[in-house]
Amino acid sequence: MAYRPVRKELSPAPPALSRWWERAEVPTWLVFAAIYGGWILLIVNANRIPWPLFSLAGAWLVTWHFSLQHEAIHGWLSLPRWLRHALVWPPIGGWLPFELYRRSHSQHHRDVDLTYPGFDTESVYHKPEDWARYSPAWRAVLMFNQTLLGRLLIGPLLRLRKLVLIEGGMLVRGDFRNLGIWLRFFAGLAVVLWFVSGVGHVPVWKYYLLVVYPGFSLGLLRAFIEHRWGEHPEERVAIVESNWVFGLLFLWNNIHVVHHLHPSLPWFRIPAAWRGARAELLALNGHYRFAGYGEIARAWLLRPVFVPVHPEPRPEQGA
Template structure:
C-alpha cells in the first residue's frame, strides 16, 4: 500500500527525511545508486551530443537531445522530492546547471512544492501547474485567445505552442513582481544568467554548436516532450485523488519521466524514490485506481490517438459546481 501523508499540505522538501525502512536495504538503494547513474548518463549524453553535434544527423539529434534534456528536467523533479541520501545543497548543485535553457531550478522547486498542496490541485491561482481558467476570466477572453487555449488542449498544440505559453506565463508572473517593486527573485535570475552563460559558452565556444541550433534542435523539442507527461496527468475531480492520472507506459517513457507517469503514486507518496514507484504501483494497482476514479491510460500512444487533434477538456474550472456541464467526456475519465 502506498503511504499517504496525514494532511494534504505542502511537502517541506528541506526537512522530509528518508523513510525509516530504508535502513538495512541493499547499499545501492540506501545510497540511491540508480539516481546517481541517471545523473551520470544525462550529463555524459548531453556533453556527447553537443560536442559531436556535427556528426549526428539532425533528426537523431532532435530525438536524442529532446530525450536527454527532458530527462534532466525529470532529475530536477527527483531532486525536489527524493535523493535523500545526500544533503540538500549537494542535490541542488547536481541538478542546478541550466542545460535545459529556460527555467531557474529554484523557481521550479518553489512552484512545484506549491503544486503539491493536493487539496488545491487544478484550481487556477492556487495550483501553479493548472491549465484551467476561471469562468469569469474565460468569458472576457477574445475568441482568438480562446482558440489558442483550446488548441493547447490538444496534444499536438501542447507540444507546438505549449512551451511558448509556459514561457509567457513565467514572464508575466515575474514581470508582475518587478512592476510591484518586488525583487525577491533577482538573485535567482542573476545566478541563472551566470549558469546559462557558462552552458552556452560550452555549447558555442567549446563544442562550436550555434546557440540557435541548440535551442531549435534540443531545447525546444525537450520542452515539448516534457509537456507530454503534463498533458494528461491532472483534471478536475470531486476529490483530490481523482485529479491525478496514471499512464501505464513502457520503459522508454517510464525512464524518461522517472516513472512520474504513474502520477497517482507520486502524489500519494511524493518522497518515494523514482525506481520504487513501479513496484508500489504493481502491489496496489486496484486500490490506487479505485482512489483516482480509474483515471488510467495504457500508454502515451492511447493518449495521442484520442487527443492529438481533439481537446482533452475545456479549460474552464467548475469550482463550486462539479456537476456543471463544462467538460468533455475525456474530462470525466471516459
C-alpha cells in the first residue's frame, strides 16, 4: 500500500482563540490548581477519609494529572515549553518519567505509523512472526488484555513489563542515554513518596495499591479503544462521545480524531471543534465512533476487541 498522509485538509480548522480567558488558557490553569490542590488535600487528610473514597479520588487525580501532562506536550502554548513541562513534571503517578512519555508520545503522533508495532510506541499490535512464536499461555494473556476487564486488571502490569524490557535492555547494551531521566525521576519520586508517607502517613505500598495502580487502569480505559488498524491513518483514530465526567477527566482526548488532526488545539476547544465538523470527521475516520464508555464495556468487557496481530507490514513512505 502506498503511503498517504493524514488528510488534515478535509477537517475544517477550528477558529482562532478569541476570548481573553481562552488566550490565557484559564481552564487549564484551573485544572492545574484542582489537580495539585486536590492531591495535597487528599494526602494530608488521608487518615480521615474512608479508603474506598481515598482510592477513587486518588486514582482520579493521578489520571487527571496524566491528562494534564498530555496537554503540556501538545498545548498550553501561552507558556514557554520549559515552564509547562516543569509544571507537570512531578511524578505523582509514580511509574513513568514525564520526559520518556513526552518523547514516546511525540513519536506516536507520526500518524502514518499509527498501529504499526515497532514504530507506534503506543500500539498493542504484534508482528505476525512474533505472534507465531508466542506460547499458547502468553497468547491467552495478550488476548485477555484485549478485553476491557483484562486491560483494566493486567494492562498496567503489561505496560510496566514493556517499560522494564525496553529500559533494562538499553542498560544491558551499555546505552545510558536515559539514565539522567531516571535519576531525576527517582529524585522527584522520593519527594512525592516522602510527602505521602511522612506527611500523609500513608504507607508507600498502600499508595501504590490504592492510588497508582487504579489510576493507571483508569487511564487505560481511554486508550482501550483509541486506535485500530485501518487502511488509511485517519481511519485508525476513534471518537468516544462521552459525558462531561470522563470528558473533563481525559481533557476531551476521548474525541481522539480531533486531537490527532489538531494536536495543539486547547483541550477545552475540542468539543466545539467536534460539534462544528461532526459529519466531516465521521466520514474522515470511517465512522469509528462510540456513544460512550458504557457502550464499549457492553461490547468488550469480556470479549476481545480484536486479535492483536497486525494485518500487514509497514509500507515504505513514498512507495
